[in-house]
Amino acid sequence: MANTETKTVLVTGAAGFVGTPVVARLLEHGVRVRAVVHRAEAAPGAEAVPADLAQPGSLAGLCRGVDAVVHLASRIGGTEQECRAVNTRGTAALVAEAHRAGVRRFVQLGTAAVYGEGPHRGPAEGGLAEAPGSVTSATRLAGERLVLAAGGTVVRPHLVFGRGDRWVIPSLVSLLARMPHWVDGGRARISMLSVDALAGALAELALSPHKAPGVLHAAHPEPVTARELVCTVTQALGLPQPQGETDVRGALDLLEAGAGPDATLRRRLSLLAVDHWYDSSRLWDVLRSLPGAAFSEAFSPYADWYRAELTV
Incomplete structure (x- = not known):
């Protein structure tokens, strides 16, 4: 990484699942972190700045003196109006604020969900049409396009696991309780990444001279x-x-017999039954950060945390 002693990085969603390890990684590199928080507290060592993406006026002056923005905050679920207020209009306001402040680097955490249901078998960036299947994904895609139009970087993971995960592994465990059979032999292939590997990549993208x-x-x-x-x-x-x-x-019939038609259950089933894997070679080619060990080994450090959380 470049010399980071004088850099200031603004992080939205700084207290979230991905934001927490991103802030930690930046602080380890001696970066000044301006942590945008909405309801939670910022990590020790970061400058906490309260702001709400749904209230663009609260962003005024947020990017002054900032070298890079790492935009992690998003609205997951809720009405179309609620999602659009944060994911689209909030992102637009943040991009405009960064432009006014002369920020040269803008990195946003996106999502592979903008590609729709699949199957997806190893496409590189640009190899798939964007076909979001939910209000959340559609409004996030609209925000991503604003960042891209401004010359920024959008990082799209599929499934992220690790400390702080409230959806991927908990959803899998919940699904297994209702679907105790192998679906199509468990042959579906899935892109996954640990939250710490993702945080390392995002931090480096914010700090790299390239x-x-x-x-x-x-x-x-x-x-x-x-x-x-x-x-x-x-x-x-x-x-x-x-x-x-x-x-x-057969899996859908079994699930719906117990709960009726449910879009959430169908999405969870896709974890087990549908190919969702993506070529990520471009990311790792431009970074010194590494993706870490394969899943079976990478999951082990988080097992105790998951056991405690799932017991609760």
Whole structure:
């Protein structure tokens, strides 16, 4: 990385799942961190600045004296109006504020969900049409396009796991409780990345002397099979493994028989049944940061945290 002694980086979503390790990584490099917080507290050592993306006036002056912006905050779920206020209009206001302040580097955390349901089998950036299937994804995509138009970088992971994860592994465990069978033999391949590897990549993109504008996929180079994912998680957390086989249609029938049609259950099923893996070689080619170990090894340091959280 470049000399970071005099750099100031603004981080939105600084107290969130990804924001917490990003701030920690930046502080380790001696960077001054201006942490934008909404309801939570900033990490010790960071300058906490209260602001609300849904209230553009609260962003005034936020980027003054800043060398780079790492935009991690987003609205997940809620009405279209609520999502648009944060993900689209809030991002537009932040981009404009950064431009006024002369900020040269803008990195946004996006999502591979903008590509829709799949299957997706190893496409590189630009190789897939964007077809968001939810209000959250559609409004986030609109925000991403504003960042890209301004010359920024958008990093799109698929599934991120690790300390602070409230969705990926908890959703998988919840699904396994209702779907105790292997779906299509567990052959689906899935892009995953640890939150710490993602944080390292985002921090380096903010600090590197070399810009990497455009979209970058963020995933471990080796996609995980659904069988490896399930076996790793169940063994680490002491949970029963699936027994027997079914196909996607049979799995949907079983899920809906117990709960009725449910879009959330169908999305969770895609974790096990549908290929969602992406070529992330461009990201790792431009960084010194590494994607870390493969999933079965990378999950181990987080197992105790997940056990405690899932017990609660």
